[in-house]
Amino acid sequence: MNMSHNLPGRLGVIFDIDGVLLDSYKMHYQCWRSIAEKHSITLTEKDFDSLFGRRGSEIVRQIWGEDLTEEQIGTIHRQKQALYRERLQGNFPENDGAIQLIDSLTAEGFILGIGSSAPPENVEMSLNGLNRAKSFKAIVTGNDVARGKPNPEVFLLAAQRMGLEPLDCAVIEDAPAGILAALAGGMTAIALAGTAPPQSLTMAHLVVTSLRQLTPKQISKLILRRQNRR
Numbered sequence: 673m674n675m676s677h678n679l680p681g682r683l684g685v686i687f688d689i690d691g692v693l694l695d696s697y698k699m700h701y702q703c704w705r706s707i708a709e710k711h712s713i714t715l716t717e718k719d720f721d722s723l724f725g726r727r728g729s730e731i732v733r734q735i736w737g738e739d740l741t742e743e744q745i746g747t748i749h750r751q752k753q754a755l756y757r758e759r760l761q762g763n764f765p766e767n768d769g770a771i772q773l774i775d776s777l778t779a780e781g782f783i784l785g786i787g788s789s790a791p792p793e794n795v796e797m798s799l800n801g802l803n804r805a806k807s808f809k810a811i812v813t814g815n816d817v818a819r820g821k822p823n824p825e826v827f828l829l830a831a832q833r834m835g836l837e838p839l840d841c842a843v844i845e846d847a848p849a850g851i852l853a854a855l856a857g858g859m860t861a862i863a864l865a866g867t868a869p870p871q872s873l874t875m876a877h878l879v880v881t882s883l884r885q886l887t888p889k890q891i892s893k894l895i896l897r898r899q900n901r902r
Contacts, residue, residue, distance in 0.1 A: 683895050684783040684841040686830045686859070687774075687808075689790060689798050690725065691846030691867040692883075695765040697724055703756045707748060708735055724867060725847030727789045727820035728753065753791055760794075764801045769883035774804050780888035785810035785830040787843065789820050810834045821849040824857030831859070839899055842891050844883075851876045860895050862886065 690696045701720045708715040715735060723731045728749040732740065736748065777784060784807055788795050792813040799805040810833030817825040831841050843854035846867040854861035855875060863876035864883065873879050877894055880886060 682781075682783060682836060682840060683892055684785060684831065684834045684836045685777055685891060686785040686787045686827055686834075686841055686843045686854075688725070688843070688845045688847070688850050689786060689788045689795060691767075692844050692864055693767055693770045693774075693802060694798055695767045695866070696760075697867045699759055699763070699765060700724065700756060703752050703759065704731065704735070706755065707752045711736065711748075721868070725789060725821060725845075725849045727814045728791070730820055753794060757794060757797055760797060760801070766802060767883060769886075771802060771804060773883045773886055774802075774807050777888050777891070778807050780892075782888060782891075783834045783836060784808045785812070785834045785841075787812050787826040787830040789814045789826065791815055821847070822852035822856065824853045824859075827854055827857045827859060831857070840895065842895050844886070845876075848872050848875075860891075860898055862891070862894070 687693055690700060701717055704720060705715045713735060723734055729745050732745045732748050774784065786795060786799070786808050790813060792815055795811060795813045799808070810830045812826050812830045812833065814820065816829060819825050827843055828838060831838050838858040842860040842862055843850070844862045844864060845851050845854060846864045848868055851861045851863050851873055852875070861876040863873035863879045865873055865879055865881050870879050870881070877898070
């Protein structure tokens with residue numbers, strides 16, 4: 673039964689893409705490592721862990737150093753993203769339960785949005801691969817904001833485009849930087865462990881290990897609990 677009319681008010685869920693809708697951590701790491709190797713830089717997975725989920729330009733600065741010009745940073749970032757999209761076409765890593773959660777939230781009347789650090793080309797390819805682009809009222813990419821996560825700008829802009837207040841929204845994230853951004857924006861933070869271990873995500877309001885653990889009823893309860901504490 674469609675219970676959208678039973679939702680107390682209008683509620684929203686903002687999804688990150690990489691590590692949440694797509695199990696793409698390893699693919700991103702392999703692409704960054706491959707590009708770094710061409711510049712005689714060794715990038716270990718431990719080094720990359722803390723960078724995943726941040727904007728590409730920030731990742732370039734961390735790996736290559738601060739001496740690069742904006743043009744050099746842009747060139748390296750574009751090379752990496754082109755390699756990622758090439759690999760994504762050959763092996764689409766849809767996260768288990770992603771489509772089911774999107775569809776169940778839509779059926780229950782939630783307004784959905786995307787808040788991603790990725791460039792628009794990656795976001796478009798990801799949503800087309802899931803065949804769910806039309807499910808999202810607002811799509812905010814790394815190109816839409818001046819400051820990346822843990823700054824909340826990407827999520828605040830998504831909520832604004834969804835026509836909702838931050839307190840009406842839950843964010844589903846996999847990276848500590850994304851959880852901190854959601855909290856800074858005044859939103860309900862749901863962490864999906866996997867990319868990062870559960871113990872590094874304990875600041876979230878809820879930590880799960882699979883998207884299949886999440887239900888519309890559970891998410892609405894989390895949001896409403898915080899609203900009632902206001």
